[in-house]
Amino acid sequence: MTPNYPPEPFRIKVVEPIRLIPPAERIKAIQTAGYNPFSLKAEDIFIDLLTDSGTGAMSQHQWAAIMEGDESYAGARSYFRLKDAVDDIFGFKHFVPTHQGRAAENILSAVLVKPGCSVPSNMHFDTTDANIRARGGRPANLVIDEAFDPANPHPFKGNMDLAKLKAFIEQIGVKNIPFGMITVTNNAGGGQPVSMENIKAVAALYHAYGIPFYIDAARYAENAYFIKLREPGFADKTPIEIAREMFSYADGFCMSAKKDAIVNIGGLLALNDETAFRQVSNELILREGFVSYGGLAGRDLDAMAVGLYEGLDEDYLAYRLSQTAYLAGLLREQGIGLIEPPGGHAIYIDAGSLLPHIPHGEFPGQTLAVEMYLEGAIRACEIGSVMFAHPDPDTGEMIFPRLELVRLAIPRRVYTQSHLNYLAETIGKIARRADQLRGYKFTYAPELLRHFTARFEPLK
Ligand code: F0G
Numbered sequence: 001m002t003p004n005y006p007p008e009p010f011r012i013k014v015v016e017p018i019r020l021i022p023p024a025e026r027i028k029a030i031q032t033a034g035y036n037p038f039s040l041k042a043e044d045i046f047i048d049l050l051t052d053s054g055t056g057a058m059s060q061h062q063w064a065a066i067m068e069g070d071e072s073y074a075g076a077r078s079y080f081r082l083k084d085a086v087d088d089i090f091g092f093k094h095f096v097p098t099h100q101g102r103a104a105e106n107i108l109s110a111v112l113v114k115p116g117c118s119v120p121s122n123m124h125f126d127t128t129d130a131n132i133r134a135r136g137g138r139p140a141n142l143v144i145d146e147a148f149d150p151a152n153p154h155p156f157k158g159n160m161d162l163a164k165l166k167a168f169i170e171q172i173g174v175k176n177i178p179f180g181m182i183t184v185t186n187n188a189g190g191g192q193p194v195s196m197e198n199i200k201a202v203a204a205l206y207h208a209y210g211i212p213f214y215i216d217a218a219r220y221a222e223n224a225y226f227i228k229l230r231e232p233g234f235a236d237k238t239p240i241e242i243a244r245e246m247f248s249y250a251d252g253f254c255m256s257a258k259k260d261a262i263v264n265i266g267g268l269l270a271l272n273d274e275t276a277f278r279q280v281s282n283e284l285i286l287r288e289g290f291v292s293y294g295g296l297a298g299r300d301l302d303a304m305a306v307g308l309y310e311g312l313d314e315d316y317l318a319y320r321l322s323q324t325a326y327l328a329g330l331l332r333e334q335g336i337g338l339i340e341p342p343g344g345h346a347i348y349i350d351a352g353s354l355l356p357h358i359p360h361g362e363f364p365g366q367t368l369a370v371e372m373y374l375e376g377a378i379r380a381c382e383i384g385s386v387m388f389a390h391p392d393p394d395t396g397e398m399i400f401p402r403l404e405l406v407r408l409a410i411p412r413r414v415y416t417q418s419h420l421n422y423l424a425e426t427i428g429k430i431a432r433r434a435d436q437l438r439g440y441k442f443t444y445a446p447e448l449l450r451h452f453t454a455r456f457e458p459l460k
Pocket residue numbers: 050051052053100101102103125127128183187216218219255256257258266267409
């Protein structure tokens with residue numbers, strides 16, 4: 001049965017009109033975009049699920065805090081309000097604001113990554129992966145095997161495989177691992193949570209070898225709430241208590257505040273190590289801005305200080321996670337294959353199983369994403385062969401990813417239940433005529449990060 005979900009713990013005070021343009025206009029719009037939803041104009045989209053990053057709705061408290069923003073270059077009141085929140089929730093000796101998550105990753109990598117070294121994680125997000133590589137490092141993904149089986153209902157599919165981690169450290173050598181990570185929730189693996197037990201064990205393993213442990217904390221509040229719901233011993237704890245315990249095992253974290261801190265821009269980097277912090281400060285001043293604003297306006301710091309607490313609010317999190325589960329339920333009822341159980345911020349449709357007649361090289365995920373736009377002006381993101389297929393450097397043979405997915409990322413506090421019903425109906429209509437769909441081919445594809453700007457043509 002489709003789970004229902006608790007009514008939104010907010011009411012709507014400001015609205016942003018959206019318009020469903022007619023089918024003929026959609027055909028023109030997607031042709032002009034080279035059949036790549038990234039190249040569509042946002043105003044031609046009815047429901048935009050491209051990302052949950054920076055797309056959330058700020059609250060009246062956040063907008064009010066923006067008016068209090070102190071734009072002093074150094075030592076602004078806004079910085080100290082953010083510091084109070086960051087100290088209270090995360091408890092590290094030092095922190096700096098950054099303009100978004102990848103800026104924090106860039107600075108951390110600039111300071112700690114040396115050419116040839118390795119950085120293990122459950123799964124690195126693309127920007128973390130790319131920032132480590134950009135400094136000559138090698139990211140390694142050591143998530144449990146269950147993560148690769150879409151149907152496996154494991155409650156913490158984001159967990160690190162401890163045996164793989166131990167073997168990796170032994171093989172690579174402690175000297176070549178400047179720090180280790182874990183991503184909560186695991187976005188690259190379906191938005192799946194990591195258990196407290198696993199975070200604790202990963203920290204203990206890293207520390208046994210003297211390796212500093214950093215958390216990629218973009219969706220830390222959703223992870224905390226999954227722990228409350230699913231892990232024995234946490235049902236009576238509040239999300240903030242759970243978050244505090246998660247971070248108590250780490251030596252630092254980097255974070256995109258555009259997700260669980262529900263701001264449109266911002267990030268954080270925090271750590272305990274004095275020497276590293278001095279280097280972080282110098283890098284920050286060089287690339288982002290002074291240590292008390294890190295590339296943001298004072299008002300952005302205030303919005304983040306308030307949003308950090310709102311993202312941990314229990315009523316909000318109960319609504320948030322069950323909203324995602326509700327949409328998953330509607331799709332599942334229509335026989336549409338998903339990564340199970342659904343993650344916190346997104347649903348990942350298994351386009352490979354929906355379109356078995358379209359081979360990897362004809363892009364089943366892209367086909368579904370384009371069809372969602374044509375059928376209902378919905379925008380979603382392909383996470384499959386367009387994003388990841390690459391030629392083997394030795395043989396030139398194409399290597400395709402295991403799964404062909406389409407991610408429906410749900411912006412925070414933005415869409416209502418009727419929007420979700422509309423999404424499920426639209427995708428259901430496509431599923432019923434899935435066997436008639438044909439794939440696509442590239443007409444242009446850049447070498448790196450090609451999904452952003454590639455262009456396509458439908459196959460006959
Ligand atoms: N880490 C994770 C786990 C992320 O999901 C993201 C961004 C980042 C780091 C980088 O943060 O965008 O603020 O620089 N994820 C977005 C997404 C873009 O759509 O999943 P950023």
